[in-house]
Structure formats: structure tokens, C-alpha cells
Amino acid sequence: MKIGELARESGLAPSRIRFYEREGLIGSIDRGLNGYRQYSRGTRQVLEIIVMAQQAGFSLDEIRNLLPPHGKGDWSRDRLVAALKAKVVEVAALRHRLAETQAGLEAVIARIEATPPGGDCFENAEAVLAGLKDQVKAD
Amino acid sequence: MKIGELARESGLAPSRIRFYEREGLIGSIDRGLNGYRQYSRGTRQVLEIIVMAQQAGFSLDEIRNLLPPHGKGDWSRDRLVAALKAKVVEVAALRHRLAETQAGLEAVIARIEATPPGGDCFENAEAVLAGLKDQVKAD
DNA sequence: CCTAACCTTAAAGTAAACTTTAAGGTCAAG
DNA sequence: CTTGACCTTAAAGTTTACTTTAAGGTTAGG
Numbered sequence: 039m040k041i042g043e044l045a046r047e048s049g050l051a052p053s054r055i056r057f058y059e060r061e062g063l064i065g066s067i068d069r070g071l072n073g074y075r076q077y078s079r080g081t082r083q084v085l086e087i088i089v090m091a092q093q094a095g096f097s098l099d100e101i102r103n104l105l106p107p108h109g110k111g112d113w114s115r116d117r118l119v120a121a122l123k124a125k126v127v128e129v130a131a132l133r134h135r136l137a138e139t140q141a142g143l144e145a146v147i148a149r150i151e152a153t154p155p156g157g158d159c160f161e162n163a164e165a166v167l168a169g170l171k172d173q174v175k176a177d
Numbered sequence: 178m179k180i181g182e183l184a185r186e187s188g189l190a191p192s193r194i195r196f197y198e199r200e201g202l203i204g205s206i207d208r209g210l211n212g213y214r215q216y217s218r219g220t221r222q223v224l225e226i227i228v229m230a231q232q233a234g235f236s237l238d239e240i241r242n243l244l245p246p247h248g249k250g251d252w253s254r255d256r257l258v259a260a261l262k263a264k265v266v267e268v269a270a271l272r273h274r275l276a277e278t279q280a281g282l283e284a285v286i287a288r289i290e291a292t293p294p295g296g297d298c299f300e301n302a303e304a305v306l307a308g309l310k311d312q313v314k315a316d
Numbered sequence: 317c318c319t320a321a322c323c324t325t326a327a328a329g330t331a332a333a334c335t336t337t338a339a340g341g342t343c344a345a346g
Numbered sequence: 347c348t349t350g351a352c353c354t355t356a357a358a359g360t361t362t363a364c365t366t367t368a369a370g371g372t373t374a375g376g
Contacts, residue, residue, distance in 0.1 A: 040352080040353075041352095041353075042351090042352065042353080051334085051335075052353090053334070053335055053336080054333085054334065054335080056354095056355095057333075057334060057335085061333090070353095072341080072342055072343085072353075072354090073341080073342090073353075073354060074342085074352090074353055074354080075353085075354090090281075092333095093278065095278075097332075097333090098332075098333070099332090115289060115292075118289065119286055119289055119290060122282055122285060122286050122289075123286060125282060126279055126282045126283060126286070129275055129278055129279045129282065130279060133272060133275045133276065133279065136268055136271060136272045136275065137272065139229070139230075139268050140265055140268045140269060140272065143261055143264055143265045143268065144265060147258055147261050147262060147265070151258060179322080179323075180322095180323075181321090181322065181323080190364085190365075191323090192364075192365055192366080193363085193364065193365080195324095195325095196363075196364060196365085200363090209323095211323075211324090211371080211372055211373085212323075212324060212371080212372090213322090213323055213324080213372080214323085214324090231363095236362075236363090237362075237363070238362090317376105318375100318376090319374100319375090319376095320373100320374090320375090321372100321373085321374085321375105322371105322372075322373070322374090323370100323371075323372065323373090324369100324370075324371070324372095325368100325369085325370085325371105326367100326368090326369100327366100327367085327368085328365100328366080328367075328368095329364100329365075329366065329367085330363100330364080330365075330366090331362100331363095331364095331365105332361095332362090332363105333360100333361095333362105334359100334360080334361090335358100335359075335360070335361105336357100336358080336359065336360090337356100337357085337358075337359085338355100338356090338357090338358095339354100339355090339356100340353100340354075340355085341352100341353075341354065341355105342351100342352075342353065342354095343350100343351085343352075343353095344349105344350095344351090344352100345348100345349090345350095345351105346347100346348090346349090
């Protein structure tokens with residue numbers, strides 16, 4: 039499979055795949071006699087892992103350290119699990135913050151909508167600020 | 178309050194505060210006769226809002242649009258409420274996605290931990306992929 | 317009065333994660 | 347045997363969100 043096909047299948051631009059290779063996220067692969075890269079099906083799975091991990095908030099640097107050394111499949115289960123668990127904690131914290139953000143926004147909306155239509159802008163501003171401030175404190 | 182004091186209180190570098198001003202996230206403020214910026218207490222609150230929104234995953238561009246036009250107090254109640262409501266929808270969507278990310282990560286962890294310690298690396302890889310794939314579909 | 321710690325600006329630098337460009341080699345079809 | 351769609355490389359460009367630098371003005375303390 040050449041890079042164009044892998045790109046179509048994975049949905050990543052060829053430049054991005056070459057970039058990941060330069061960055062050491064995927065191993066240097068076989069080349070045809072013409073110098074073209076020849077990928078195995080496994081590479082597509084590695085790309086999927088990379089994209090997933092990114093969506094979960096891992097940087098390429100983190101992913102590089104998570105992925106097994108290209109030499110051989112020593113995926114060090116414990117390190118992988120530990121990293122994943124740490125990420126769950128991060129995601130949970132972010133979710134908690136977002137819940138507060140949403141509650142704060144909704145409180146602010148309720149407050150604005152409760153003020154009489156003729157209310158002055160400055161008062162609205164104060165209300166917004168107060169609401170957002172509460173939210174910040176809850177953080 | 179000069180920029181250094183605001184920086185200490187908000188925990189942001191002065192350069193960052195000036196940067197936000199250049200970028201239109203905080204309005205151009207009063208200057209002393211010497212040209213020094215003079216901040217009011219409200220600015221600190223705005224900075225807190227910005228940091229909070231960033232932590233919630235908003236880009237500076239999004240934050241700029243969420244924040245009121247600092248030109249003058251014509252934050253037209255209706256437009257403000259509409260913007261806030263739109264933001265609530267966005268936050269809710271983001272929360273939903275994060276919940277799925279977390280569930281996906283936890284599923285992957287469970288799967289890895291369920292495999293026998295002597296399990297072969299390729300099987301682990303497969304399990305990881307299966308878990309991550311489920312996550313993608315749920316996304 | 318001098319020094320250190322402030323403040324000002326514009327412009328350049330940084331890091332991450334890519335993409336685009338330039339210049340060229342390869343290959344299947346007509 | 348040429349055209350167009352591929353592939354190759356190195357290097358430069360892009361975006362976001364800042365920080366750092368350079369060159370200088372201001373102010374409080376001893």
C-alpha cells in the first residue's frame with residue numbers, strides 16, 4: 039500500500055503521515071525499488087491510535103512515549119495503563135470544570151432574563167461578571 | 178493599579194496582559210500621565226473569565242466573540258443572551274464528547290487490565306485498538 | 317543624584333502540529 | 347512518448363498563543 043492509499047483510508051493527508059514518520063511516531067517503513075513507501079495494514083492501525091490519542095488530549099510528544107519502540111512489540115502494559123489512567127483523571131477534571139462553566143452560563147442567562155427589559159447595560163454587565171466570578175471561585 | 182500589580186494578582190505575565198489588549202480581548206484602558214496603563218478591578222475579572230474559558234477549551238478567537246464589545250455599553254441584552262445560549266449549547270456538546278472520551282479510555286483500560294499478564298503484545302495492541310475504535314464510533 | 321525596579325513600544329522569537337512549495341523522479345494510459 | 351497522477355526530498359510557511367529582546371522613559375529609595 040502506497041502513501042496515497044493509506045492517506046485515503048486513514049483520512050490523513052500524506053504530508054501528515056510523512057510528518058509522523060519524521061517525528062518518530064511511526065517507524066521508517068519499507069521502500070519499493072522506486073523509493074516509494076510501502077505500508078502494511080498495521081500502519082493504519084497505528085495512525086488510528088495516534089488520532090484517537092490526540093482526541094483524548096495527548097500531545098504528539100506524549101504519544102511518542104506511549105507508543106511501543108518500533109523495533110519490537112514491547113508495549114509495556116503498565117506504562118500504557120498508567121498513562122491512560124492519568125489521562126482519565128485529566129478528562130474528568132475538565133468535565134467537572136465544564137459542568138461548572140455551563141451552570142455558570144445558565145445562571146447568568148437566567149439573571150439577565152429576569153431583569154426588566156429597561157434595565158441598564160451596566161447593571162447587566164455587573165450581573166454577568168458576578169455570575170462568572172462565582173463560577174471562577176467554584177473552579 | 179499598574180500592570181505589574183495586575184499581573185501578580187491575576188497570575189498572568191504582563192506581556193500576556195498586553196498581548197490580550199493587542200488582540201482586543203480587553204479594551205484599551207486608561208493611561209496615567211506617564212503613559213502607564215491604569216487598570217480597574219474589573220479588568221482582573223475579565224482576565225479570570227478569559228483564563229477560565231481557555232481552560233474550558235475555547236480559543237482566544239472564540240473568547241473574543243463571547244466577551245462584550247468593550248467600546249461602549251451597548252451589549253444589547255438580546256444579542257448577549259443569544260451569544261450566551263449558543264455558548265451553552267457548545268459547552269454541552271463539548272461535555273458530551275468528553276464523557277465519551279472518558280468512557281472510551283476507561284473501556285480501553287479495563288480491557289488491557291483484563292488480559293492475562295503473560296498476554297502477547299499483539300493481542301494487547303488489538304484490544305487497545307478495539308477499545309479506541311469503539312470510542313471513535315461513539316464520537 | 318544614582319540605581320534598581322518599574323513601565324513603554326515594536327519587532328522578533330518560540331513551540332506545536334502541520335501544510336505548502338519547489339524541484340524533481342516514476343508509472344499507467346492513450 | 348507524452349500526459350497526468352502519483353511519488354520523493356528539503357525547506358519554508360501557517361496558526362495559535364504567547365514570550366523575549368532591544369531600546370528607552372519613569373519613579374521610589376538611600
